[in-house]
Amino acid sequence: MLGWLIIGGGIHGAHIAARLIGEAGVLPGRLRILDPGVRLLERWNACSAATGMRHLRSPAVHHLDLDPASLDRFAGTPLRRAPGLFAHPYARPSLAFFNEHCDHVIATYGLAALHVHGRAERIELNRDRVLVRTNEGRTLSAARIVLAMGSSDQPAWPAWAGRGEDPCIRHVFALGFRLAEGMRRKQVIVVGGGISAVQVALWLAVGEGRVHIVCRHAPREHQFDTDPGWLGPKLMRGFQRDRDPERRRALIGEARHRGSMPADVMDALRRAISAGKIQWHRSEVCALRPGSEPLRVRLSSGIRLSADRILLATGFETKRPGGLLVDRLIEDAALPCAACGYPLVDEHLRWHPRVFTTGPLAELELGPAARNIAGARRAADRIVASRPSWV
Numbered sequence: 001m002l003g004w005l006i007i008g009g010g011i012h013g014a015h016i017a018a019r020l021i022g023e024a025g026v027l028p029g030r031l032r033i034l035d036p037g038v039r040l041l042e043r044w045n046a047c048s049a050a051t052g053m054r055h056l057r058s059p060a061v062h063h064l065d066l067d068p069a070s071l072d073r074f075a076g077t078p079l080r081r082a083p084g085l086f087a088h089p090y091a092r093p094s095l096a097f098f099n100e101h102c103d104h105v106i107a108t109y110g111l112a113a114l115h116v117h118g119r120a121e122r123i124e125l126n127r128d129r130v131l132v133r134t135n136e137g138r139t140l141s142a143a144r145i146v147l148a149m150g151s152s153d154q155p156a157w158p159a160w161a162g163r164g165e166d167p168c169i170r171h172v173f174a175l176g177f178r179l180a181e182g183m184r185r186k187q188v189i190v191v192g193g194g195i196s197a198v199q200v201a202l203w204l205a206v207g208e209g210r211v212h213i214v215c216r217h218a219p220r221e222h223q224f225d226t227d228p229g230w231l232g233p234k235l236m237r238g239f240q241r242d243r244d245p246e247r248r249r250a251l252i253g254e255a256r257h258r259g260s261m262p263a264d265v266m267d268a269l270r271r272a273i274s275a276g277k278i279q280w281h282r283s284e285v286c287a288l289r290p291g292s293e294p295l296r297v298r299l300s301s302g303i304r305l306s307a308d309r310i311l312l313a314t315g316f317e318t319k320r321p322g323g324l325l326v327d328r329l330i331e332d333a334a335l336p337c338a339a340c341g342y343p344l345v346d347e348h349l350r351w352h353p354r355v356f357t358t359g360p361l362a363e364l365e366l367g368p369a370a371r372n373i374a375g376a377r378r379a380a381d382r383i384v385a386s387r388p389s390w391v
């Protein structure tokens, strides 16, 4: 029997594995990470590449290693480091460098060898163990599990767009999506107005094509997607004091700067708009002529657009992640949920003595930054601090 099984090998699963091994002394042989990807971090790599982003939005202290200074150290001494590894302000790492550091952390803690390929399909909580059945017919047995499934498996599709039936309408976070050079020669409508939509549009606008962005609101500028105060006692103290999950849900909703972008992305957007490369339509798609080529779209503003491609950068569904797997677990083990459907967990993110959570599943305890890299670090703090008899 394993000591720990982490379900989900993304940013959260990988960081928690590193912390359990490197900080809590869990023996690698007693820990596994279950994930359907060929490699760990596959969804992170795919989603980040799909936006054309060059730098992370978060600062250099947010990464997968134990020591907050690890990424900065990995860059070498300031006088000798290669240019472009970090963007101002807040020393935000380039995506390529951040990913290199992820590989370094995975190698340091030998995480690739702990990766079990597969998707958890059923979780059974027994008196002394948890049994996890996978889509590949395996049953894994562990003393405790961490639910680290994230929400990147559930891109949000607007109702008018179908769900991928029309090959000319793609979601940038759908499985298999890639930005292809040929798209730069096409007329493209990008739907969505947050950082990912704008990064996709800026990537496309390098070519000859003209890019339309269709978004309900005007461009919004925020350096981070939540105020950094949510990472410490300044804002978290009040959140933790309020035990009412509905008020916590409301605080989370208010605190997230959804559909926003940092100043450098906003500046690049303004330049592209002035140069006529990007047109921002503050509107909604209200009709799409099915099967037409090029695609013909009518906006709520009355404007009609035609395009070769529609790319949706509309983020992820806000519903509880984990689908049927988590629905059944809740039912079988009578696990507590708030009215919004999300888990009610203790201060160590335990939903059950054998079930820990992280990411969105832990956000009613961890607060508005739970889904981010910093949220993975906070989750690991709480799980490691629970100090059960582990190894």
Ligand SMILES: Cc1cc2nc3c(=O)[nH]c(=O)nc-3n(C[C@H](O)[C@H](O)[C@H](O)COP(=O)(O)OP(=O)(O)OC[C@H]3O[C@@H](n4cnc5c(N)ncnc54)[C@H](O)[C@@H]3O)c2cc1C
Residues within 6 Å of the ligand: 007, 008, 009, 010, 011, 012, 013, 034, 035, 036, 037, 041, 042, 043, 044, 047, 048, 051, 055, 056, 057, 058, 062, 118, 119, 120, 121, 148, 149, 150, 151, 152, 153, 196, 322, 325, 359, 360, 371, 372, 373, 374
């Ligand atoms: C384009 C983009 C840029 C971002 N930039 C930043 C940034 O700069 N800074 C920041 O802090 N945050 C950023 N984020 C937010 C966040 O950090 C990432 O989304 C991060 O990948 C979330 O990690 P995760 O482990 O929760 O989810 P994921 O990376 O999606 O990993 C979850 C894994 O669980 C797997 N899984 C799901 N169901 C099962 C199952 N039943 N069995 C087994 N495995 C399963 C999935 O296949 C996936 O591999 C960004 C997000 C996106 C999309």
